Amino acid sequence: MDFTERSTRVYKTKQLYSKEELAARESLCVHEQPAFCTAACPLRIDARQLAGLCAAGDFTAARAAMERAVPFAQILAAGCEAPCTDACRLAEAGAESVSIPALERAAMRHGQPRTGRGLLKFKKKKTAVVFGAELFTLVVAAELAGKSYPTTFCVAENSASELIARCAPFLDTESAAEQAEVLEKLDLKVEYGRELTAALVEAERAKYDLACVSLAVYSALGGGNTDPVTLYDEKLDVLARPNGDESVIGAFYNARRAGVSADRLAQGMPPDSARGDEGPVASRLYTDLSVVSPTVRVPERGVYTREEAQIEAGRCIQCECTECIKGCAWLQHYGKFPRIMTREIYNNVGIIMGDHMMNGAINSCALCGQCSVTCPNGYDMAEICLSARRNMVETGKMSLAVHEFALRDQLFSNGEAFLCRAGPGSEKCRYVFFPGCQAAAVSPDAVWQAYMDLRARLEGGVGILLGCCGVISDWAGREELFSDTQAQLSAALSALGHPKIITACPTCTRTLAQLGDCVGIWDVLLDIGLPDCAPEAVGPVVLHDACGARGDAHTQDAVRKLAGQLGCAIRETEYSGDRAPCCGYGGLAGYAGPEVAAGMTAAALENTSGLQLTYCMGCRDRYARAGAESRHILELVYGVPAGAPPGISEKRRNRLELRRRLLRDIWGEDEMNKPLNFKLDITGEARALMEERMILESDVIQVMSSYNDSGEAVLENDTGLLVARLRIGNVTFWVKFTENGGTYTVHRVYSHRMTIETR
């Protein structure tokens, strides 16, 4: 792999997805779909919000929301037939649906009316007239006035209260009086006591630009062909409602549609143009009903008291899809749903010059695929983040700094620490044990024991293949290195005569599947039985499924069986099996977003205690690092004690040592290390800094060797410390040390990627 740094002066981009591909992904997320009640309401009144406000006791805000949505909100609240209630999902969960209209009535009763007159609006030029009193025309008149058309309302009734009584006879006296007051306050000229004969209407109509008529007036005019969508009768040039629907919600909905038509007509457009979505829709929202308890409605005697309304509103479960974010620390960290994340990632990839704000997010997703299972529609952020990474690599936008350490670690595993051997004295083998880079790094003893056991008990020869399966380069989006690695492993396997690959990590199994026939060591052990050394009564454990085993029920099951044989009493986590989260190791999340990855680890360990049993060394290591008592199942089988989690240098040393031990004890080959010609002493402080700053012991040794040869260093007169430096690859490493005879004592270390020259 080419480790030259990219240039920020190369301006290359490649579209991540076509418009259609983007839309296909985005449309999977239903988070922004309306709640079922809201979708069923022709007026799209946000009933979920209303219930939320009432539950919180904020009736004034609830009332204000109603009054913003419709004129004469009290009439609607009193009379609405409430299609929302029929759509409420509670009924499906064995509970009674929430009585939204009862909450509306409570909001109108207990909420304070809006104060202030609002903004002074300029009157429109076009004028409007409404003839005849019915609920539809009353609301139309208010709608048109609200839209700032100078509007005249001609009715036969003689007063506001008579008019309200005629339009909304179902109102109680108190509400009727209030609505009459509302009517009087409208910016609407009402002409009472008009005799609405056809002749008079026709004569008056001519004086206005827009007109709307009641059903009675419409038939007097001889109408009968109003358009069912626009409510416009072109011949008579009036807006009128179709005959038949006498519902209250129907009157309000018709009035709203008539208002839209009036706008179109006023603009000289056909009334059916650009109307958008109107009326009830089917919502695709998903909501988890599993936690709903079978509550019943609070009976409404008169209007709910505040307390009653709060209890009734509190039964609303606030339908919302949060399935993905509930289980994913990455989504929680960014606080956005996949649709928004996808759009932002898509845009980020398109930026030619300037800041790429989403790089951190793209690189800190664990690529674990949990979302694709928890989401009812299979939204797959892993695919999106991985495509974005590959795209960034291809266009030279991927920072080498985020992944260089991990990539070099893979190269180390498949270079210096690589080992591929059939048994001693043989070229081919029937099986090959592939423990994986992390097992060799974190628990080399378990690997050793397992290999000894497999060799002793399997017929046909068991070879060893120490290395990395290549997933690190795959996660990093480095397709070239990944295919090189696959080629290297493929050649190794073919040299061994295509043996069956025994893996100890579900991610290796998945990655190596294309290269040969893989079987998990758990399956082998179930088959040949546990070794004699295996414990029989481990006791309670919390089992963590590996994200690499998602969709692999066979492996999940085999591990449970094996744990059962070890006497483990398994406690499952909330998200187990295919729904398991990532420990924070996956996708190299920890390199790009250490805090995000720490959140993943913490989430995976939430509400657990005691022994955490894993079957992936990545999980095993991260849980131990977070302070949990964690073991890989192989460590249990072979009784390998859990030491302190190894640091980055120790992980490398462990791999080398394991290789050396195998070569020496099985093949009788002893590789001697070239001894250093100085002694190195690294203080605890320096060790901690090396971990934190990802500086390897081998880096420090190189710096000190270079100093040893050249004598180049700076002396800090105050502290007496010497400071030496060496550029290794893309990084300059600095070591602060003291010198005593042939011993260098390292006190501090640091590094930077920038180059430095004199000018």
Next chain:
Amino acid sequence: MPEVKSYYVIDPEGKLTCRKCGVGLVKANAVFGYLDNAFPVELPVCPKCGFVYVPEELAVGKVLSVEKVLEDK
């Protein structure tokens, strides 16, 4: 040489000595480079061998944050 603005200036104030040449470091012109961007600075340099000293605070502070900004360009 035309006047170039220095992004960062550190004066050794006689507190640093070149181990090899045995002379005090002096404030001198240097330049940081990363991903094809250059930042002129003034740092402690050995007047004899040209060893440029990057103090720890600078490396893990300003230098690191500029690196990060450039990495997302």
